[in-house]
Amino acid sequence: MCVFLFLKIKQRTNTEQNIYMPSPKRKSTRYECSLSACVTGWERVRVRFMHRLLRTCVLVACLAVALTASAEAFRDTPRHEYxxxxxxxxxxxxxxxxxxxxxxxxxxxxxxxxxxxxxxxxxxxxxxxxxxxxxxxxxxxxxxxxxxxxxxxxxxxxxxxxxxxxxxxxxxxxxxxxxxxxxxxxxxxxxxxxxxxxxxxxxxxxxxxxxxxxxxxxxxxxxxxxxxxxxxxxxxxxxxxxxxxxxxxSSPSLSESSLSPVAPEAKGDESSASSPRIRCPDGRVTSGACEGYKDPVARGVIRIEQVSSGSGETTVGGDNMPLVAFDIVAGNQDALLTSLTFRRIRGDLGATNRFRLVLPDGNRNRELDLVLGDGVVQGDTLLFRDLSVRLAQGMPQRMEVRADVRPVNTEGVLAIGFATDLPDYVQAHGTVDHRDITGIQTNGAPCTVVCRITVTTAPERSLTVRSLGSLFVTQNAQTVPSRQILLGTRSDPLLRLTFRAAAEDVLVTSLQIGGGTESISALELTRDGGTQPFAIARVSQCSPLLSGVFCALASDGILRVPRDQEIVVIIRALLKADTEGGRSGDTVSLTLTSATDGPAVLARGASSQKTLAQNNGDTVNDGEVFIGLAVPGGNIPVVGPVHDAVAAKILSVSKNSVDADGASVPAGMATVGQFRFAAAAHRNTSQGTKRVALTKLVFTVSAVNVSFLSDSFVLYNTADSSRQAACQESSTTGQILVTCSNLGTGAVPFTIDPGGSIDVALRGQLTAGSTGTRLLQATLGNVGDRANPGTIEWEDGVYPFQWVDIGESQVRGTLYRN
Known part of the structure; x- marks a missing residue:
C-alpha cells in the first residue's frame, strides 16, 4: 500500500503536479506521478473534490508502479550464475x-x-x-x-x-x-x-x-x-x-513470500497468511505451486586450492613421487574436468618416465591411488589432456600430480606448478547445461571477464632428485687382535666393519659372513657403542647352506646406513660348549667375499627403494655395493684376524710378589720373580672338566752387576714350595733367558681349575756381582702375540697352545735395585 508522507498540489490545475511518495519497498524512494496523467477532462471543480480525486488517482498510479517494479527482475541477472x-x-x-x-x-x-x-x-x-x-x-x-x-x-x-x-x-x-x-x-x-x-x-x-x-x-x-x-x-x-x-x-507487496533458497522467519507484519500468494520466477502470481516452471540452471563454477606441502621429498629415482597437490570442487552443478596444464619451475621434466594425475587413496596407500590421466611433456609444459573427471557439486576432492623419477647420476631439483600464464590452464564444462566453464581468476587477481574458475596457488613442492646411492664396506681401521675364544661363551669382538653410504640412505638387507666354524652357533652384529645386537647371523639363514658361512637378512633392512655417514659394526661369536659340539683347536677368521656371485652384502636405497647393483669393477659410483674399498674400484675381500677356539682359557697373568719395586737385590738362593696365573670360568666338561695346564714358561731375567750360579734356577707353585721344577738358563748374568719346560710331566702341580688361579715363583742362587748399581728383574715377554709364540705354552685338556690372550704383550716382575 502506498502511504502519503507528503502531498503538495499547486493552485494552478492546468499544470503538472509533483507528488512525492515512498516505494512499497523503500521509505525514502521518490516516485513522480504526472497529475495530467491521472486527471483529465475536468475543468473547474471545487478544491475539496479535487483533493480527494487526486489522492485516489495518485494511490492507484503509485501502487501500479510499485507492483510493476517488484515483478520485474534485473535485466542482467536472469541468466547469471548468481x-x-x-x-x-x-x-x-x-x-x-x-x-x-x-x-x-x-x-x-x-x-x-x-x-x-x-x-x-x-x-x-x-x-x-x-x-x-x-x-x-x-x-x-x-x-x-x-x-x-x-x-x-x-x-x-x-x-x-x-x-x-x-x-x-x-x-x-x-x-x-x-x-x-x-x-x-x-x-x-x-x-x-x-x-x-x-x-x-x-x-x-x-x-x-x-x-x-x-x-x-x-x-x-x-x-x-x-x-x-x-x-x-x-x-x-x-x-x-x-x-x-x-x-x-500498509498492504503487503507480492514479493513478501518469494521463492528463495533461504526463507525469512515470520515475525510481526511479515507473517504470511494461511494460503499466501507467491510470485513464480517467471512472473506468474499464484496461491499454489509454480507448476510447469523449471528453475534456470546456474552456470557451473570451479574452485581450486593448491596445497602447500613444504620442501617436498628426496628421492634417488622412484615411482609415484608427488609433485603437486590441490583440492578441487565444483559449484552450482556437477562439472567435468577435461584439461589441466602445468609449467616446469625447476629441473628437467625429461628426468621422469611418467607423469600422472591421481586421486589419492584415503589410507595413503599409493598403490591404491586412482589414476585419472597421464601427462604429456612438451618442452617446459606438462599437459593432461582428454581428461574426463567428474566433479560432484559441493564435494571437494584432493588430487595430485605424481611422477616416476628415473635414477640419475647427478643431483637436481624438480618442481612444477599451474601454468598460470595461459588463459585456459584449467578447462571444464558443466554436466547439466554442457556449457564451458571459462575465465580463470588466479590468486585474487582482477578479472577482465566473468571468471568462473578460481585458483589459489601455494609454494611449489620441490622434489630433490639425488644421484644413485652406493655402499662401501671395509674392515675398520681399528682392527681387533687375535683372540682365544672360549667354548660355551660369547666372544670378544672378532671383526670390526665400517659401512658408509653415498648419495642416499642405504638399507642393508643381507650380510653373508664366511670363515666360521661348527663350534660357532651364531654371530652377533652390534653397532659400535651399542649393548644389544641389531641382528643375528646364522648358518640356517643362508641359501644355499654353506659350511662356516653365516647370514643375517631382513627384507626391511637389518641396518640403515645414513647418507655420507659411517656405521661401525662389531661382530662377536656365540660359541657352543664342548658338550654341544664345540671343538678346541678350531680356528676362526671371519671374511666378506669379494665375489659378486653369491655376494657378501645386499642392499637397497632407502629413498629410491632400488636394489643396489654389485660392483662391476669400474671406478664409477653408480648405485653399487663395494667390498673392501672406500672408493669405487674392484672388490677386495675382507679378511679378519685368526682366532683359536679353546675349552679352557688363561684369563690373566700378573705380578704377585710381596716385594715392591725398588727393593734391594736379594742374596743367596732367592725369589727372582713371582707371578699369578688366573683361569676363566666355563662349562666345558666333555670327558671331564677342562683345566689350564702350564707346560712351558720362558722368562727374561735382567741381571745388571748381578750373577747367578749355573743350573740354579727352579720354578715352583707357591702352594707347595717343596716340589720344584728345574729350569735352564742361557747365561749367568746380563740378559738371561730362563726356560722351564715339561712342566706338565713333572711332579710339580701347574694346573688351574676353571675360575681359579695359581702363583708360580722363579728362584735362583745369586753370587757376588760386580761393583756399581745392581738391577734384577724377571719378565714374561711376547705373551699375547699369536704370530710370535713360545714364552707361555699351555694345554686346555684337549689342545696345546703357545700364546695367551690376556690383552698384554709382556708381564714384568718386581724390579730390585741397589
Missing amino acids: GPQVEVLRERGIVRGYPDGRFRPDHTITRAEFLKILTLAVTGGAEEGPGEEVCFTDFRGPPQWYWGIACRAKERGIISGYADGTFRGGKPVTTAEALKMSVRGWQLPLPISVEPPRHWYDPYYVVAEKQGVFVAIPHYAGHLLTRGETAALFVALGGNIASVSLPAG
Whole structure:
C-alpha cells in the first residue's frame, strides 16, 4: 500500500503536479506521478473534490508502479550464475540496482556498499535513523551517506575498523572482511578453540565452510567480492534475510513470500497468511505451486586450492613421487574436468618416465591411488589432456600430480606448478547445461571477464632428485687382535666393519659372513657403542647352506646406513660348549667375499627403494655395493684376524710378589720373580672338566752387576714350595733367558681349575756381582702375540697352545735395585 508522507498540489490545475511518495519497498524512494496523467477532462471543480480525486488517482498510479517494479527482475541477472541469489535480495527490497534496470553482478562492491546491504538484510531497515555519524578517524570533511550506517554497525559490534581507526568505506571489500561483518551481523555462533587462530578470519571461515559458502564464492581471503557474490554469500550463509520494513496498516507487496533458497522467519507484519500468494520466477502470481516452471540452471563454477606441502621429498629415482597437490570442487552443478596444464619451475621434466594425475587413496596407500590421466611433456609444459573427471557439486576432492623419477647420476631439483600464464590452464564444462566453464581468476587477481574458475596457488613442492646411492664396506681401521675364544661363551669382538653410504640412505638387507666354524652357533652384529645386537647371523639363514658361512637378512633392512655417514659394526661369536659340539683347536677368521656371485652384502636405497647393483669393477659410483674399498674400484675381500677356539682359557697373568719395586737385590738362593696365573670360568666338561695346564714358561731375567750360579734356577707353585721344577738358563748374568719346560710331566702341580688361579715363583742362587748399581728383574715377554709364540705354552685338556690372550704383550716382575 502506498502511504502519503507528503502531498503538495499547486493552485494552478492546468499544470503538472509533483507528488512525492515512498516505494512499497523503500521509505525514502521518490516516485513522480504526472497529475495530467491521472486527471483529465475536468475543468473547474471545487478544491475539496479535487483533493480527494487526486489522492485516489495518485494511490492507484503509485501502487501500479510499485507492483510493476517488484515483478520485474534485473535485466542482467536472469541468466547469471548468481541470478537466483540476487533475486532473493531484490524481492525483499534489499537491492534496487541501477536506473538502467541492471544490477551489474560482476562489479566489485565497496565496504560501505556491502555494509549498507548487510544492514538492510539483517534489520530490514528497522534501525535506520539519526545517530552518531563521526566514529572513525577518516570521517572528516563533507558528510558521506554511509557514515551513519557505519557508526550504528560499529555500536552493534558488526565492524571495528582498521588498526589506525579508519573505516575506508570506498575500499573494495574482501571475502574475509565480508564474512566477518556477515557472521557478526547475524550473530552466528563462532567455534570455540583453546588455541588462538592462525589468521584473524579463521573462525569466520569455519562458520562459512559449515554452511557451504565456498561452493558459491571464492575461498581466497583477499578476493575482492563482487555484487553477485555478495548475494550468494548472504543466501548461502543461512542467516534470516529480512524484508525492508513497511509502516503499519500498509498492504503487503507480492514479493513478501518469494521463492528463495533461504526463507525469512515470520515475525510481526511479515507473517504470511494461511494460503499466501507467491510470485513464480517467471512472473506468474499464484496461491499454489509454480507448476510447469523449471528453475534456470546456474552456470557451473570451479574452485581450486593448491596445497602447500613444504620442501617436498628426496628421492634417488622412484615411482609415484608427488609433485603437486590441490583440492578441487565444483559449484552450482556437477562439472567435468577435461584439461589441466602445468609449467616446469625447476629441473628437467625429461628426468621422469611418467607423469600422472591421481586421486589419492584415503589410507595413503599409493598403490591404491586412482589414476585419472597421464601427462604429456612438451618442452617446459606438462599437459593432461582428454581428461574426463567428474566433479560432484559441493564435494571437494584432493588430487595430485605424481611422477616416476628415473635414477640419475647427478643431483637436481624438480618442481612444477599451474601454468598460470595461459588463459585456459584449467578447462571444464558443466554436466547439466554442457556449457564451458571459462575465465580463470588466479590468486585474487582482477578479472577482465566473468571468471568462473578460481585458483589459489601455494609454494611449489620441490622434489630433490639425488644421484644413485652406493655402499662401501671395509674392515675398520681399528682392527681387533687375535683372540682365544672360549667354548660355551660369547666372544670378544672378532671383526670390526665400517659401512658408509653415498648419495642416499642405504638399507642393508643381507650380510653373508664366511670363515666360521661348527663350534660357532651364531654371530652377533652390534653397532659400535651399542649393548644389544641389531641382528643375528646364522648358518640356517643362508641359501644355499654353506659350511662356516653365516647370514643375517631382513627384507626391511637389518641396518640403515645414513647418507655420507659411517656405521661401525662389531661382530662377536656365540660359541657352543664342548658338550654341544664345540671343538678346541678350531680356528676362526671371519671374511666378506669379494665375489659378486653369491655376494657378501645386499642392499637397497632407502629413498629410491632400488636394489643396489654389485660392483662391476669400474671406478664409477653408480648405485653399487663395494667390498673392501672406500672408493669405487674392484672388490677386495675382507679378511679378519685368526682366532683359536679353546675349552679352557688363561684369563690373566700378573705380578704377585710381596716385594715392591725398588727393593734391594736379594742374596743367596732367592725369589727372582713371582707371578699369578688366573683361569676363566666355563662349562666345558666333555670327558671331564677342562683345566689350564702350564707346560712351558720362558722368562727374561735382567741381571745388571748381578750373577747367578749355573743350573740354579727352579720354578715352583707357591702352594707347595717343596716340589720344584728345574729350569735352564742361557747365561749367568746380563740378559738371561730362563726356560722351564715339561712342566706338565713333572711332579710339580701347574694346573688351574676353571675360575681359579695359581702363583708360580722363579728362584735362583745369586753370587757376588760386580761393583756399581745392581738391577734384577724377571719378565714374561711376547705373551699375547699369536704370530710370535713360545714364552707361555699351555694345554686346555684337549689342545696345546703357545700364546695367551690376556690383552698384554709382556708381564714384568718386581724390579730390585741397589
